[in-house]
Every structure is written in structure tokens, then in C-alpha cells.
Amino acid sequence: EVQLVESGGGLVQPGGSLRLSCAASGFSFSSYWMHWVRQAPGKGLVWVSRISLEGSSTTYAEVVRGRVTIARDNAKNTVYLEMNSLRAEDTAVYYCGRDWGSGYLDLWGQGTLVTVSS
């Protein structure tokens, strides 16, 4: 089955760190750019980051730049989002999505909830 499955979310204190994972299956993972998009409770979608096919190129939204690192392991068919210095406003469901290079996310994971609270 073609799917993306996120994991790693949870409750973390302000200033803390978390690493999200997104495991891909059923398709050629290394052929796709991968992205993270987040959605705060009751709010809209916000693009967070992207990584190129082999991981050599990364891009970040201004709101997370310097606090977040995206990485991928094509041998494990997994993309990661390392988040540091977390703030209350980072509370959201984090989705990973695949992009065949044309700029659109044609497959999304089910999301993982990150809650930043003391």
C-alpha cells in the first residue's frame, strides 16, 4: 500500500526538543521531494519545510528557521523533522507529504500531534 506514516509527536515543555519521523512505503521514496506541513488546532495549513531527493537541498519557513532541521534516510524510506527550542505556537498536527517535483503534495500522512505546554 502506498502510504506515509508519521510518528514521534507528543507533549513537550516549552524550550524542549522533539524528532518527528515519516515512514514511506509502497513507492520509490528516493524519487520524491518530501515536505512537512503543520496545522494548529482549528486553524489552516502552514508549510514548514522541504528536502530534495538526496537531501542535499533544504528549505524552511521563516517561523521555524534555525530551530528545525529536516533530513531523510533513503535507505530507511524515512524523512525526519528535528525540532528544538519549541514554543507554544508550535503546537499543531504535523503532516508529511510527497512532491514529485511539480510543487504539489499528492500523498499525505495521517499526521502526528505535537503539543508544547508546561
Next chain:
Amino acid sequence: DIQMTQSPSSVAASVGDRVTISCRASQGISTWLAWYQQKPGKAPKLLIYAAFTLESGVPLRFSGSGSGTDFTLTISSLQPEDFATYYCQQAHSFPWTFGQGTKVEIK
């Protein structure tokens, strides 16, 4: 950043109605636009990309149009499974940005 503005924010419609959602970009994006459908508690689903290209498996009652700064998503005959929130997204330049969403509700 390119700002995407959708209208209306919500629309109440009945099964069988024609529904139109607008999306305006703060600067020209050619046809670098996608539409997604999201149901409560679920991930977004790609409906249309490149402004008017229907994603595989998406019903033909969905269509997209527009270029430059003004775009439209049309549902020709609303079905029960179409009640959801719809988002536009520009892929012209980073950071990608989404509209604030349009909720299609039952009238």
C-alpha cells in the same frame, strides 16, 4: 511571501448545488496553484494541481480555472461526501502558502 486569500470563508449549500470557491494571490503565480480537500480529523487530499488539472481518481464534478492572481474551484453538483474544508495553495515560490480555507457546510 505570497498571500493567498480565499472567499467565502464558508458556504452553506444543498446536495446538487453548484458551488464556487475563489482564491486570489497577492502577486501573479501563473498556474502554480493547487486545491485540497480536508475532512475533520483527516489529512488534506489533493484535488486539482496546475490550476486546472484534475488529480487521478478525483470526480469530474470538481474543476479548476484561472491564472495569474485569480483562481476558482467549482463543484458542479455537490454530493454528500463533498462537505469539507477546501484550501488553495501556491507553488510558484517558497515559502509555499495556503489560503485560509473555505468550509462547505450543509444548508
